[in-house]
Amino acid sequence: MSTVTFQFGGEGEVAIIAATGEQLLEVARKANVAIDAPCSGNGSCGKCQIKLLDGALASGKTRHIDSDAWQAGWRLACDSTIDGDATVLVPDIASAYRSRMKTDLSSPDEIAIFESMQAALEEAGLLRLSAVREFELRLEAPTLSDTTPDNERLARALRTALGVERVHLPYFVVQKLPGVLREGRFMSRCIYEIHSGAIEVLDLLPAGDSLPLCGLTIDIGTTTVSGALVELPTGKILSKATAGNAQIRFGADVIHRIVEQQKPGGVRRLQKALTEETLSPLIDSLCRGADVPRDRIYRMVVASNSTMNHLLLGVDAEALRTEPYVPAFFELPPFRCSEIGVELAPSAQLHLAPNIGSYVGGDITAGTLASMIWRGQDLSLLIDLGTNGEIVFGNSEFLIACACSAGPAFEGGEISCGMRATDGAIEACRIDESTMEPALTVIGGQKPVGLCGSGIIDAIAELFRTGVIDGKGKFIRDGRRIEQDEFGIGCYVLAFPEESSTARKITLTEIDIDNFIRAKGAIFSATLTMIHSMGFMPSDIKHVAVAGGIGSGINIANAIRIGMFCDLPLERFHYIGNSSLAGAYAVLVSEKAEDCLSSLSRSMTYLELSVQPGYMDAFIAACFLPHTDGRLFPSLAPLSK
């Protein structure tokens, strides 16, 4: 047996005993060290790079690691096995995905975007009437001539005060009843909801308690989890936080997660990765940020894709990925958070934004609610660029939704130097046509660590605009930033080691570009197929809401230039950020929004692209810069030949 020590660049270390021959990636999983492994360890993505600092590993040579990097000790964790004691560095680029809490890095731009969504929801009357309310109760103290028991005394007072006939006290409130009532001399603070004509008491606090009455809104993405602690019923956001989804170590996309949960104990393991390793520290951080204890959180609203909400509930998700793709549920009534092991107030209930299909989940229905595309007569699109791509098309009269297998490229997945839109990510770039030198915009202003989705769009658009690459994404110019590896694969060096935060080159390779072209081709062809399926043309679209983790820096002109979005006037596009979180927020603070989401989701039609005639042809035609059919991009005519 050998001791394997994982280091994180000055942030402590983790040691574990492992057997000779064990795969390092597997050893890391056992040690709960999350190494980014989007391909789940089959050697194809090259993302699970670690650096051998001391000791020995038996590793395979791979095209993902050049000779210099190999010399420096870089190895793939999936292609290394234990061969004695070893100390390895888990590098920054992987730690961007590590399941650690980060306070929310939202830029002022992103906050402004969220607030404008709040304003739109408010204007639509969707932010009023929180279900969770409170009441200062003053009961008559019992006497020998009025020996009504505590529970009936409380119910009697609530009925009188609120004019509602039925009152239900959950067990845990009964349990604390004699104490709270007598400590407060029969004055108390009662937290309750009213549902279908009955008062549900959520908590009873001693008189004088003045901590805020809170709710949680959480967006669980395949890669990133974002949350906000909200004061009820005012709707004020008390704290915000974002964390990596700790399931990332089981694979980058939902398919890999489902494969992983099929292993013995897998469902429970993936559930715990979400509840214990992701949500629990996230909630702790939110509570610390607002100085509110967990037991003052009375409601949690989660928006997430179908796989994530199945796994959050510990429900076998296998049927989501096998024909006929039938989930365990679309919509569920609320149930206690404690049932999935999330400890808030004992009465706190989990509300899930409803799914409408195996691949169009609560994140999309909640996002649709927030996008407001369902409100007017104008034909609109919602394009959500998460770890997958989902598109909703319609207006107040109809809504259809589809999922396209765009993969995780928009969040930096399947891109060798990709990362999500957080500190150190190149979010925008321009390339000088003559020198081919780049001008980079990096989140946080530091030296770059990698590229996020909006940065990749810019880089590809600029390489194409400057003639560095052709319509197929192949390099057709030479220069000091254009290199070829030993396998003949070209790449563009965005940052040399001395220009980067990681002291390693940041490049965009032909493989990356190819992956991204397939991703943008999937989005574009899905959009077109959807519009055509309803008998419309792209030019009929009046509004395009772009949502997701691609970053607020997205350059729409560049996204059109590479043929990702339809060629429409720029003013029709709006980046709306995390619409899923905004929709969940609305449901948290407003009964009306919850009802609206429920009926919205029931009225949405799921379009299964794979059975749409012509979809595959449309996809293949879209895998070109900007498109094989230049007529679809009239504004680019001078460039697109």
Place this chain on the structure above:
Amino acid sequence: MSTVTFQFGGEGEVAIIAATGEQLLEVARKANVAIDAPCSGNGSCGKCQIKLLDGALASGKTRHIDSDAWQAGWRLACDSTIDGDATVLVPDIASAYRSRMKTDLSSPDEIAIFESMQAALEEAGLLRLSAVREFELRLEAPTLSDTTPDNERLARALRTALGVERVHLPYFVVQKLPGVLREGRFMSRCIYEIHSGAIEVLDLLPAGDSLPLCGLTIDIGTTTVSGALVELPTGKILSKATAGNAQIRFGADVIHRIVEQQKPGGVRRLQKALTEETLSPLIDSLCRGADVPRDRIYRMVVASNSTMNHLLLGVDAEALRTEPYVPAFFELPPFRCSEIGVELAPSAQLHLAPNIGSYVGGDITAGTLASMIWRGQDLSLLIDLGTNGEIVFGNSEFLIACACSAGPAFEGGEISCGMRATDGAIEACRIDESTMEPALTVIGGQKPVGLCGSGIIDAIAELFRTGVIDGKGKFIRDGRRIEQDEFGIGCYVLAFPEESSTARKITLTEIDIDNFIRAKGAIFSATLTMIHSMGFMPSDIKHVAVAGGIGSGINIANAIRIGMFCDLPLERFHYIGNSSLAGAYAVLVSEKAEDCLSSLSRSMTYLELSVQPGYMDAFIAACFLPHTDGRLFPSLAPLSK
């Protein structure tokens, strides 16, 4: 520090480290060794006798232990402190109360009594319509053209099959849904309830599962806990069991328990004594007896006095014993068993028989249901002789109930050689008028261990009939079985050491007789006060149902002879055993019985004896054999002067 070892007469031992000067009774509590201590350790009851086998104890001399016994090593645990290592024997007479599981010792008589109650409930239509039912479900398998999610598919099928519109699936059923449906090829066994027009799914089992669908009925007495595992919906009793209430080590009666729960952590400690130390082994035994796993138990019905049900729920019971005597609840809606830490099927709910006052609890309301006194026009009494005495009076038009401070004498408490009606208890006795020699009937047929309630009644009645004692309970004859201790207190020796199982004398002392006379006086005066309060006379009573742990051997004529029951024709009395368990059983197997119990308990009036004019005088007058007013017992005229 010293090592104290507790032995149980060949049934293993328990050792614990204790400090010099610590009270042995307290040390025993810490070691979880239950030594019967009805007076909670104040030295007055003399029950906590242990035998010092080895080592040293610092003990006080006490009237409860005579010189021979002292010589043999007998001490009071409450009056002994640690003074070095010691090994002590916890004797049989205490172990009768120890919190160990015993299979039910019910005699054929008691089974017959229970069955006759079942028959009466059946005849009243109260044993039909179990709320918990099952259904063999056969769902259409999903296809690409019918991708309805599992939960909606299940709900759709249930709606069609049962003609009920609303269907609710709890979280844990959703969690297992995909697995169970696909394993059984979309055939399954659905366990459900129908409540106010909605189907509540309780469980979903794979097709072919054939284990019985079960419920639990439990009577939690202050001293004894009895339970039965019942097949739903047939009502068949699969197993029965009885255990001592493990709270006994905190005191014999409810007042001592409430005092104990006021100490830090006391509420939780007393709750755990019930849930973990009493109910859990009882349920295990019931499940073993019927070869049924716990997770096939879908409902638990508990009948218990107000203090027991408050403590079972972990609710502070202090307000029950302090003016104005206001409980936290009378009636509660059902809630999950898991909320109080009793793990059955995840959906299993606890139904509590409702209380009507601080001292008239669910055991009495359930007992009233089973007694059937509420059914006809005839005026009837239910006299429940448990650890306390409760009396219900009325008919189909009115019901009033009261509690009298009879103390635990009927279950053998506060009687020096008292015990409950279990193996070794003298349950009946006759005394020869000339020789004064007794003829004893012992439960189980062995040599006697002590006296249960019916045995005490007989002994006192016989001593009175034979002129051995006078109307005040003082000894007025001499003989070889009549002794006086060093304090001049007389006693009758029912068994000399060689005649007893414990190799110690079994006696009935003047103090015992005095205690019992006060207990029977409380019952009689309460009965009379109640009858008079409604303007009736004892002779108006047509039926008297006698319930409780006094034992099926109760000799009614003797109970009348000592002035415990009204002087009515014997055929008007019926011993109905554990009516509380029978009532809980009815509620378990029948929705109609539950509704009936609920309305019954709401219609019952609680009579507070202590504020009834004349009650104290009536009590004092009744503390005589049979009564100071002989006219109340005309049939005894020749004996009562």
